[in-house]
Amino acid sequence: MRQFDYKRATDTDGAIQAHAGQAAAYLAGGTTLIDLVKLDVMQPERMVDVNRLALSNIEDADDGRLRIGATVRNTALAYDDRVKRDYTVLSEALLQGASRQLRNRATTAGNVMQRVRCSYFRDGISPCNKREPGTGCSAIEGVNREVFAVLGTSEHCIAVHPSDMCVAMAAIGATVEVQGPNGTREIAFGDFHKMPGNTPHIEHELAEDELITHVTLDAPIEDAGSTYVKLRDRSSYQFALASCAAIVALDGDVIREVRLALGGVGTKPWRCSQAEEQLVGAAANEENFAQAARLAMQDATPYKHNAYKIPLARKAITQALKDATARAGNGGSI
């Protein structure tokens, strides 16, 4: 860890001002940032502490939406009554992430902004296009079993977006509200994270100095059931090898509306639109779930050690659809 300058902001304008014109980083829970600063992978000259900003509330927004402040802790969000009731998938995703201690610190915006877990990125020395554009990707020919993707990869980077929370948000649908030197704007959650392409160092839509202030969830789908299935080697405290967020609403035995998003397999929180389209109007049965799972993974590219993720993700999808269906109201029996 190198020396840095520390500023504690008390309002958003002040935070943005303190950030501007510096090699600065917003400091929230610090569970990603401080870790990477210690590893010398991130080297901010200034940290702007956003923990005192008035962004720690979960509020009802218009049209039945839910507005989550940037500094709401993962634990608080997971146990919020509205989240547990209307967005079960989000609560479950959060509670399967990291460990209790980390969740108590980690914030909503920090989670959205967390960095990849690729060990070549984190070691600070291996060639890595994300850390040092143009140096190459050590992971493609290296150890790439766990936190490496099979969807959305490129020859320049194959690291998975590691968040569980974001997978649930991708399924729910959300808007990221940001504020910068030139005012505020909104970014659709699905557009926020970027695939690596040939610029893996550009990870998201946020412009220089912009601060995330809120993430607003779309209104819950009426009578839907939802769940988050996370598959991994050990039962806790491990990033997903493959995970699936599913939201299912039924009309009798037929799927009225469905949302599917994957974690652990994509270079960004991975929404499966094609599979969703195919499921809408189809009978909610195992055969159709398996078919959707195949469709969701059909374009996957395996790497040396992670080919197992393709069948594993299919299992996560099938299981999540089954469980979400079982929880959906207004349905027949399955």
Place this chain on the structure above:
Amino acid sequence: MSNDIIGAAKPRIDGPDKLSGRARYAADHYPANLTYAYGVFSNIASGKIASIDVEKAKKQPGVIEIFHHDNFPKLHRSPSNFAQQNKVDEARLPFEDNNVYYGGQFVALVVADTFENARDAAHFVDVTYQESKPVTSLTAALKNGDPKQAKSSRHTRGDADSAFASAAHQVDVTYTTPVETHNPMEMHATTADWNNGNLTFYEASQGVVFAKNTIAAVFGINPARIDARAPYIGSGFGSKLWIWPHAVAATAASRELGRPVQLVVPRAQMFTTTGHRPATHQNLKLGADANGKLQAIVHDSVNSTSFVGNYVETCGSVTKSLYDCSNVRVTHATAQVNQGTPTSMRAPGAAPGLFALESAIDELAEKIGMDPLALRKANYTETDGSKSLPFSSIHLMECYEKGAKEFGWDKRTPEIGSMKNGTEILGWGMAACNWEALKRDCNARVALRADGTAFVSCATQDIGTGTYTIVAQTAADVLGLPLDKIHVELGDSAYPSGPLSGGSWASASALPAIHAAAKKAADQLKGYAVEEDAVFADAKTDDLSLADGKLSLKGGQSVDFVQILQKRKVAEAFGEAYTTGATGDEYSFRSFGAHFVEIGWDPGISRLRVNRVVSAIDCGQIVNTKTASNQVEGAIAMGIGMALFEQTEYDHRSGMPVNNNYAEYLVPTHADYPEDVNVLLLDYPDYKFNDLGIRGIGEIGITGMAAAVANAVYHATGKRVRDLPIRIEDLMSA
């Protein structure tokens, strides 16, 4: 020794100190003028340092000095002799020359006024390397040439090859285990403080006497000038048995600078420069007759070692004696890789060795069509075939039977995948466990003090296992005092010389010495009591007994023992004792046990879990059922980790470890621990081994555990995984 103290379930007496933070570990000491060191570590695995530029680093705030191979003082390699108590596994000293033998090797040491300044400045040390192609795995090393045979641990009896060739049933398979890293919670750490040529040395160490003698050898000074202290350590699992380069580096820096130096090894370098369990390749050949009687056992193993140490993982150490078989060959060999030096890790040899042997026995049982427990019973022996000596005390048959009964083994249906619970396929597997019973020379001192307490001291350690508590229990039993009146001090080389906390021998070595010293202290007190003018002037000492803090005469009065001391105007009555590590040559001393494991495999979501474990353990007298069960329970967790999770992964190009942190190096979490674990402690004292009948319990629990899990996995899935760890992709059908 059977009353409400010995064998009782007593909570750890050091628990409150640990919970409240009063217990101070190696890096919790802050002598005046303390400085902090931080390492610069090689980021290549093989080559030479071409240049080191420290100019920029030296200008950083607070920097005091930067050491490297050009300015590090000349020291002496330790002779690395176990008998002289200066053994090390990594022979090379830090900064000896400009060679790089492994990634994460110390290449420079920054000393500054604060930890933060030292760490910051370390980034500014500019090292350039001349890189050569590293050997990055055991497999790669074996391609480069034949391994080096380790002759001293070889064992042969009969003619294993021809017996194998003519056996009715044969198993000939190879198993591999990966590099595992100890990962104790507490980092390796040193606080070194020289004063007028004397050294106070706080080290996260499993052996203060070895630490003292090794540092004395390295610095060429009289051991009497060193006080090595490790009153508490945050576990070690073997990684803290010997001195590693960081301790030499910090101690040298302190001597050069004339100021105390503290050095904490970062977690990433806990994977490189403080030892690990090496990778092993093990070939097992088992031959049996039609009834399952073993005709031949061949166990050839090879392990990775470094270029700066020759560590042998004795995988066949148990294979020699576990079963009745007259044709046996066990060999070990090593091959060099560009990794840090391996070292003992909980049940060295036996843990990987029994994974192989006990998996192979399961494979043999299947070939013959025999129940795996029945096959083991058919080859049961009470004689150590490698020594032709009877075991001093063996209740392995009872372990098999009690464990099987508790587990319900008779309800097992042998067909693959035939047992189910909901969406889970259940697998039932078992394996024997085994560990040598060892003991070492030990001295101890016990004093009854005029304040009504007893003081026990011994230069052994409590590495988190409960040694403080069982020492107090032993003294309390002899002295008739409650536990809270016993003050125990361990982990200081100034105390009477005691054993390393390793090899499961600390209890068996130290408790007899403490017991004897306590008796002597009691005898001295009784002697005082019967002196002229004393309370029991005319009594015989044999008629006096100590209980509840009082000395009582048979059929007569009782007085507080404190009064005896006060009357005689002495501060204490004390005893010092020595007990020998020699065991004679009439018996073979080992501990025994068996694990029974249920796993659940949910093919729908590829989830593998250990659901249930029953372990029956025969390891002599149990002193404290709580700490003893806890050792086995912890070993079960570690065995599950060995079976399913643990593996230090190295990049095959650079040779650098890639999962060198707690997030990516997987060990079991609480959520992975089975809800149903039942440890059965047989509790048969082994008086042929020592006066108290105690063997050890720290290591045996991990042996056999990985095989029991792997055998259960096979029973559920039909997949025989011979390469640890067992991963879900090994079990998934595409």
